[in-house]
Every structure is written in C-alpha cells, then in structure tokens.
Amino acid sequence: MPHSSRAHLDAIGIPVWVRRSVFRAARQEQPSPATAAPAAPAETTPTAETAGAAPSASAALDAIDAQVRACRKCALHRTRTHTVFGVGRADADCMFIGEAPGAEEDARGEPFVGRAGKLLDAMLAAIGLQRDDVYIANIVKCRPPRNRDPHTDEIVACSGYLRRQIEAVSPRLLVATGRVAAQSLLSTTKPIGQLRGRTYRYGEDRLPVVVMYHPAYFLRSPLEKRKGWADLVRLRAMLAEPSVSVS
Ligand code: URA
Ligand code: SF4
DSSP states (O other), rough: OHHHHHHHHHTTOOOHHHHHHHHHHHHHSSSSOOSSSOOOOOSSSSTTTTOOOOOHHHHHHHHHHHHHHOOOOOOGTTTSSSSOOOOEEETEEEEEESSSOHHHHHHHSSSOOOOOOOHHHHHHTTOOGGGGGGGEEEESOOOOOGGGGOOOHHHHHHHHHHHHHHHHHSSSSSEESHHHHHHHHHHHOOOOHHHOOEEETTTTTTTTEEEOOOOOHHHGGGGHHHHHHHHHHHHHHHSSSSOOOOO
16 A cells, blocks of 8 residues: 555554555545646636536536625625635545534635545545545535524525536536435435435436545544545445436
C-alpha cells in the first residue's frame, strides 16, 4: 500500500486489519482519477465552482448560483453571511449532498470547509478522490442559525435549486451524507441507521443515491468510522462499474 494512502486512512482512523485487504481491492478496480482538469474558459469568472467543468454544465451552475445569491425565499436569507452554493467538478460522476452550511461555510461561501469538511476530504482521499474530482453541495444553501436542522419549509423552498444543480452536473450517482440529506432526497422519515449502506433512486432519471453517515457523526462517534469505510468501499466499487446497479 502506498505510503500516502496509508496516511489518508490513518487520518480517518480506519483500523489496519480492515484497511489492507479492502483498500487494495478497491484500488484495483479503478486507477486513480486523472490529474487536474483544465481551467474554466476565460470569459467566465473562474470560481471554484466552475473550475475544470464542461462549459455547458458550468454555465448552467453559474446561472443557478446567481439566483441563489439573490434568493430570499425563506427566512434563512436574513441571517446568512454568504450563500453556499456548491464546489467541485461541474461534470463530476459523483455528487455529495450534505445538510446545510455551518459557521465556517457561511463565512467562506463554500461547502464542507470546517471540521466535518476536513474529514470528508480525508474520506475522499482514502478512495483515491479529491474534492475537485466530485461535486459537493447541500440541501439548503444558507446557514440555519446556531446550526439547527433546517425546517421543512426551508428545505422545500430551497429544493428547486438543488434539483436543477443535480440536473446541471448530471452525475452518475448521488451520495446523501447524513439524515437530513437522505430523508430530504428520498422523501422519507426513516432513521439514518436504517437508510445507510443501501442505494436508492432519485428523480425521473432514477439516479442512484448512496446513503452514508455524515462526517460530523464520525467526529462524535469515531468507533462508527468502520461503517463509513464500508460505505466508501461500496461507493468506490459502484463508481468503477460501467453502469451503476442498485443493490
Ligand atoms: N455540514 C454539512 O452538511 N454541510 C456543510 O457544508 C458543512 C457541514
Ligand atoms: Fe433561498 Fe435556499 Fe437560502 Fe432559503 S436557504 S434563502 S431558499 S437559497
């Protein structure tokens, strides 16, 4: 196992006896992703959201982002510092969806940049992916005060932006991280413990949805990381398949 992979796994706390065999199997299924993609066209603002994107997808995302920046459809607009639209490859195969911006994300206007975000980066790295290889967004684009759960009316008000974001990126699969993302995307009230580790379908295109625990959960319950690792390995295998089948 290359030293760097080991370091990534150490970072997320995967026990040695699990990681050796499983990680090697996962790596053999697909080579590491290609190196950095070309920069966005000169006439568009080269934001982090659009870097490396296919022009049409990134233009569509820019247009939705502009609407989100001006949005006042729910009460969360009153307390936000920045809207947090999304980041990563506009033509990514894999789109991660979290819950809502926290304090750090609200301050910077970028999703998953706080402690949970660092852990998400480490989890991605453990399966050979970088932030720039995937697309990352949230269910709601503005921070709920004191990081409370977003209310149903806020989720509903914001859902059109996410739906169009998913259409623009058109990923091969969605990864719902945490209860709020999973329940919102799948329109269910089942607990995350029952939902995780399985694959569902989203929208008219029946896009596969992998449900995982939220990285913040692993910060609170480090012993559960083993389940997170199992989910990551499954995700890696699904991404390596020519067409994603739901198990
Ligand atoms: N948690 C989330 O669900 N999303 C973020 O962007 C940050 C933390
Ligand atoms: Fe608009 Fe969504 Fe922000 Fe509410 S959370 S103000 S719907 S962008």
